[in-house]
Amino acid sequence: MSQSRTYRVRTYGCQMNVHDSERLSGLLEDAGYERAAEDATPDVVVFNTCAVRENADNRLYGNLGHLRPVKDAHPGMQIAVGGCLAQKDRGEIVRRAPWVDVVFGTHNIGSLPVLLERARVQREAQVEIQEALETFPSTLPTRRESAYAAWVSISVGCNNTCTFCIVPALRGKEKDRRPGDVLAEVRAVVAEGAVEVTLLGQNVNAYGSEFGDRQAFSKLLRACGEIEGLERVRFTSPHPRDFTDDVIAAMAETPNVMPQLHMPLQSGSSRLLRAMRRSYRQERFLGIVEKVRAAMPEAAITTDIIVGFPGETEEDFQETLKVVREARFAQAYTFQYSKRPGTPAATMDGQLPKEVVQERYQRLVDLQDAISWEENQALVGREVEVLVAEGEGRKDGERRRLSGRAADNRLVHFAVDEDAALRPGDMATVEVTYAAPHHLVADSGVRRSRRTRAGDAWAARNGRPPAEPAPSGVLLGMPGVGAPAPAPAPVGGCCES
Numbered sequence: 001m002s003q004s005r006t007y008r009v010r011t012y013g014c015q016m017n018v019h020d021s022e023r024l025s026g027l028l029e030d031a032g033y034e035r036a037a038e039d040a041t042p043d044v045v046v047f048n049t050c051a052v053r054e055n056a057d058n059r060l061y062g063n064l065g066h067l068r069p070v071k072d073a074h075p076g077m078q079i080a081v082g083g084c085l086a087q088k089d090r091g092e093i094v095r096r097a098p099w100v101d102v103v104f105g106t107h108n109i110g111s112l113p114v115l116l117e118r119a120r121v122q123r124e125a126q127v128e129i130q131e132a133l134e135t136f137p138s139t140l141p142t143r144r145e146s147a148y149a150a151w152v153s154i155s156v157g158c159n160n161t162c163t164f165c166i167v168p169a170l171r172g173k174e175k176d177r178r179p180g181d182v183l184a185e186v187r188a189v190v191a192e193g194a195v196e197v198t199l200l201g202q203n204v205n206a207y208g209s210e211f212g213d214r215q216a217f218s219k220l221l222r223a224c225g226e227i228e229g230l231e232r233v234r235f236t237s238p239h240p241r242d243f244t245d246d247v248i249a250a251m252a253e254t255p256n257v258m259p260q261l262h263m264p265l266q267s268g269s270s271r272l273l274r275a276m277r278r279s280y281r282q283e284r285f286l287g288i289v290e291k292v293r294a295a296m297p298e299a300a301i302t303t304d305i306i307v308g309f310p311g312e313t314e315e316d317f318q319e320t321l322k323v324v325r326e327a328r329f330a331q332a333y334t335f336q337y338s339k340r341p342g343t344p345a346a347t348m349d350g351q352l353p354k355e356v357v358q359e360r361y362q363r364l365v366d367l368q369d370a371i372s373w374e375e376n377q378a379l380v381g382r383e384v385e386v387l388v389a390e391g392e393g394r395k396d397g398e399r400r401r402l403s404g405r406a407a408d409n410r411l412v413h414f415a416v417d418e419d420a421a422l423r424p425g426d427m428a429t430v431e432v433t434y435a436a437p438h439h440l441v442a443d444s445g446v447r448r449s450r451r452t453r454a455g456d457a458w459a460a461r462n463g464r465p466p467a468e469p470a471p472s473g474v475l476l477g478m479p480g481v482g483a484p485a486p487a488p489a490p491v492g493g494c495c496e497s
């Protein structure tokens, strides 16, 4: 294969897909492809699709339609479609868009380079979908997007049957990775420079059920606490049903596990939770929140909420508002229910009119925004340590700020000196001077800063010289920040847990 064939991966959906795309890039680079420049037309375009968003298929076919003339003008160009929508639509994709060269599913992403090659040689579309996982994806080559923060999968698939969710149908039953393999990958990414790791699974609290250890997840968190150089451990997503006290204790007692919890509520109404086939009830959810707050008073708790699930009454919705008031989430990712073909909820009675859903959604957002703002205002005057990120602050350049996440995962934009030498991956301690509902601002300068191995790794990746050692608190020339990379958190949960 020519060394000069280039590729671009376009990713839709959740963290699982973003991480799978890192593997798709790694596989293609292993096979000799190079990432295409932003302004160049790639030789291979891969769509890593999501099936959970409304109109996901219309968007995909729209995008494929736009690409057709581009392909016609670039002989040899190939288009591949993978991910959840490919797993769902299979051969339908090449029927509706016959200019697509390869369709592959969620269980066989490792086949992409071979399928591209086969499509080229045989001059016909290759559709290959597996019903079960071929290789645990983490064993595949990976091109990690961030030098300082990494995702590590602990499991794929889900054994639950939430009626709004397509994951069990498309990603299959839960498969757990052995703890030794997970920890080996965590050590490897830390050795490469990462200081933050997010453990990924559809239901991390069920981790270990496959190999018969119900406390496997808390043990994994504690084992991460032993890894030298790993400063921040996060995870997503837990499920309230399987959330056990040993996990709360492990979070509280392991210093590098961050004081942050993203735990999907979905609805505050126990009646509706039953209809969603989520086997916890309002009291259990609030009980976990209470225990987490008792063990980690500084923890920021975030959630996902669906408004307008079929059959939701005003009383059900009031129960959701009640939980929101009591739990005092730092943030809530709120979704208006929309039918996802292939899920049981899509055919349930009691689908609500759009206006009703919209009106409730607005009330929920207004309430949550007010709470988020109050919670953030309580932090004004406090010191927070921020892991400098790239791509988190669109206006950073013009405002002479950098951005990143505090330990509790709150987004912080902070002012830097003209000569600040902080790189993505470095740490800055700042005082919060202003709070908005969805971010904090620290405009009184950096109090202390710390260069990290992650900052060095970022500099090496971006062809920057390693920074000269600077006396503590003294900041040197601020480098330009490279192309945005997705941060591993927070979770914009589309469907997980």
Ligand code: SF4
Residues within 6 Å of the ligand: 158, 159, 160, 161, 162, 165, 166, 167, 168, 202, 203, 239, 495, 496, 497
């Ligand atoms: S919502 Fe989460 S727990 Fe429920 S089926 Fe989907 S992935 Fe599993």
